[in-house]
Amino acid sequence: MRLGGRLAAAIEVLEDIRARHRPAADALRDWGLSHRFAGAGDRAAIGNIVYDALRRKRSAGYLFGSDEPRAAAFGALFLEWGETPETVKAALTGDRFAPPLLSDDEIGALGANRLEEAPEAVRADVPDWCAPFLEARFGAGWVAEGMALSARPPLDLRVNTLKADRDKVLRELSGMNAEPTAMSPHGIRIPPIKGSGRHPNVQAEPAFRKGWLEVQDEGSQIAAALAGAESGLQVLDYCAGAGGKTLALSAAMENRGQVFAHDSEKQRLSPIFDRLRRADVRNVQVVPRPEELAPLEKRMDLVLVDAPCTGSGTWRRRPDAKWRLTDRQLEVRMAEQEKILAEASRFVRPGGRLAYVTCSIFPQENVERIDAFLAANPGFNPVDHAQLFESRFEGKSGSARIDPAKGISLTPAYSGTDGFYVAVLSRAA
Structure with missing residues (x-):
């Protein structure tokens, strides 16, 4: 044609x-x-x-x-x-x-x-009703953030350190213009395509089939790293979905300790089983039924809540969702997030941590939900997010918007990633 x-x-x-x-x-x-x-x-x-x-x-x-x-x-x-x-x-x-x-x-x-x-909302390529949310969050830079969310995205990969290292995978992907990601130590980026081009089908590559890599945006990799999973911990991935962050948590834990992967919608978990086998993950238990979580109450060192959200941080990958989104859908998501945070917090042991993540740029789904949760749960307190980020990504704090008490935000214009929000809370001992 x-x-x-x-x-x-x-x-x-x-x-x-x-x-x-x-x-x-x-x-x-x-x-x-x-x-x-x-x-x-x-x-x-x-x-x-x-x-x-x-x-x-x-x-x-x-x-x-x-x-x-x-x-x-x-x-x-x-x-x-x-x-x-x-x-x-x-x-x-x-x-x-x-x-x-x-x-x-x-x-x-x-x-x-x-x-x-x-008009500014036109240049930002966002619906008029969403423009005030971006302006409230990003101030004078909100139009630039909207424009970045309207650009073509790169293809990001995460190296599965249980089976390979980044240099090995980069050699395997030679000829694809692949390069290390700027922040994630295990990430690889293939730049955005131009014109009528297309990204390589990495899922057809031997490296993918051997479990050496996963497709995962660098922002998602960073969010998983900030959750703080370490070898030997007991971890609950409460909204595991297809398992992208579950796999990243397991790799960070070096297959030691235990990850329990749960999702309230069981069908979302269906891809996780093949992914676990391919990645050679051995410390994950898939827990589809809510009643099966009861023995874990107040026993988890870490509970990760990758909350359902509007997905506004992924608009450059799913631009059609931008125009289907309504204020009513935002309200529904906010109610879901509040309920999920309350439910998931029950599993955090005294002295343990609760990590809240969204792929949204809207403050209503991010800091406002954390503020509401903290007001209702005085036994939880935010960690020092500036210290947390520096401990995981030394010398790279300038690539994220960090409020020590409120959380960490990643965006295309500022961080070169999809839009993500991360808040980590500690439960009093």
């Missing part, structure tokens, strides 16, 4: 997403199933246009003065692919599968609408 056919397909997928309010991944999968003639390169390029259009939806809409999928798709080419009206016209001319060429009105709008003059 030429650019014209790919662009037309992207517009079709974007129209499907808007009409049916469905995730982009589902719409792209269904398009691929009904257009089996499209090769892997075509599907990758179409996906890039779709995701770029969703990341830069408001910017593209402003440039064209339209919120139609066509404007978003063309805007993606101009904002992210380095195309111009002239290069796009040349590429589309004579392509019978291409959408109609830009009209004089559309070209006129592009010339008249300057993005640097757009």
Whole structure:
């Protein structure tokens, strides 16, 4: 397929997403199933246009003065692919599968609408109702954070130190532009793709199949490290999901001690069993039923709560979620977080720690939830987060926003990671 056919397909997928309010991944999968003639390169390029259009939806809409999928798709080419009206016209001319060429009105709008003059929420590419939350959290830098959350993400990997080291995996991945991550000592980063390119399928690599690595954002790796799992401890991963942080905890513990992996929705745990086997993890017990946790009450050295949240810190990877999110969904998540913190805290032994993590940038899901929990649970106190970060990532405190009493925040613009929040609380002995 030429650019014209790919662009037309992207517009079709974007129209499907808007009409049916469905995730982009589902719409792209269904398009691929009904257009089996499209090769892997075509599907990758179409996906890039779709995701770029969703990341830069408001910017593209402003440039064209339209919120139609066509404007978003063309805007993606101009904002992210380095195309111009002239290069796009040349590429589309004579392509019978291409959408109609830009009209004089559309070209006129592009010339008249300057993005640097757009409202701040437009330049940040965030919904208007979310803008005050970012401003409250990041102050004068909130637009830059929104823009970073609208950029293409890298592909981050975590080396499984139970089976390999970073140098060994880097040699295995030579030719992929892989490099060590800036903060995580076990992380590897493959830079963001450009244009119609695609990241390598690392899950097809022998290194992945041998359990040497996992796909995990550097921010998630840092959050797991800050939780403080060490060899010999008794640890409860209370919202384990598919097990990404469970695996990181086990590796940090060198397969010694015990990790109990639990999730209130049992189906989320289904991938964890294959992942544990592949990673050669031997100190994890999967505990799917809440009643099975009763013997662990007040016995855990560490309880990790990777809380369900809006996922606003992952918008560059899941930009469609940004536009589906509602204030009501935020309220539901906040209530869930409050309930989960109260439940999980029961398992922390006297003198033990409770680590609270979200992949959200909203203060309502982060410091406000911790403040509410501390007010209701005077037996818990925050650790010194500045000291904690320095102990784990010596000399790198400038890469995170750290409030010693309130927690640690990681963001794309400031840290080069997805958006994460970490607070660690100690229970009185």
